[in-house]
Amino acid sequence: MPDKKVIERARRDKKQGKSASTQAGEFVKDEIDKIRKGDHGARSAKQAIAIGLSEARRAGVDLKPPKKGTVSEKTRKSAASAYEKGQRHEPVSRKRSRASKKALKREGHAAASHKALSEQARTAAKKRGASARSAAAKKAVRTKGPRKRSAAAKKGARTRARRKT
Numbered sequence: 001m002p003d004k005k006v007i008e009r010a011r012r013d014k015k016q017g018k019s020a021s022t023q024a025g026e027f028v029k030d031e032i033d034k035i036r037k038g039d040h041g042a043r044s045a046k047q048a049i050a051i052g053l054s055e056a057r058r059a060g061v062d063l064k065p066p067k068k069g070t071v072s073e074k075t076r077k078s079a080a081s082a083y084e085k086g087q088r089h090e091p092v093s094r095k096r097s098r099a100s101k102k103a104l105k106r107e108g109h110a111a112a113s114h115k116a117l118s119e120q121a122r123t124a125a126k127k128r129g130a131s132a133r134s135a136a137a138k139k140a141v142r143t144k145g146p147r148k149r150s151a152a153a154k155k156g157a158r159t160r161a162r163r164k165t
Helices: 004-015 020-037 045-058 073-088 094-105 114-127 130-144 146-164
Strands: none
Touching: 004 020, 020 045, 045 073, 045 114, 130 146
């Protein structure tokens, strides 16, 4: 169950006109923080993100389930079910949430490590086309500002230099 603070942050994002995925990002961040604190674990970074997105849908964030053919049918049905419940504001079954929490407590905490999240982001980006990645980078540049842009360029140069060796 997400904290009230997380729901509040997501609502604030909505008021500011931010997208549903940005609002859902608050829930994903909360999930990563829970794993890092040791409240429970996850098998992979992908699972941690999926839990966060599911919580967002159940909390009423207008995050549509993925389209047919993009993910497995089981995942799509689960997302659709969470979305419906969130739109109807139905409470989560106590028995079900206790069972899932108990299962997650047995999992490790490496899924929320910087390395695991970085690898997940990289593999997710690779699945997108070059033009989509380029568009995302251009959008990021527009919203950054000169000081942060300069810092990002320096960091990129350092990373490239490190990869050469």
